[in-house]
Amino acid sequence: MGDDAAPSDWAERALADLQADLDLGRLDVGLCVDGSILGDAAVKVTWDV
Numbered sequence: 236m237g238d239d240a241a242p243s244d245w246a247e248r249a250l251a252d253l254q255a256d257l258d259l260g261r262l263d264v265g266l267c268v269d270g271s272i273l274g275d276a277a278v279k280v281t282w283d284v
Contacts, residue, residue: 263278270276 266276266278270278
């Protein structure tokens with residue numbers, strides 16, 4: 236990103252890159268499956284349009 240980018244733009248990009256690197260979508264599904272089988276999980280779901 237250029238020098239004129241806002242810090243919030245940099246932070247948003249860094250978080251998106253981290254989310255992609257950790258494959259958080261698959262981690263969420265795995266947590267839900269484990270929770271349904273083992274009965275021991277907590278998941279907080281939020282939505283922001």
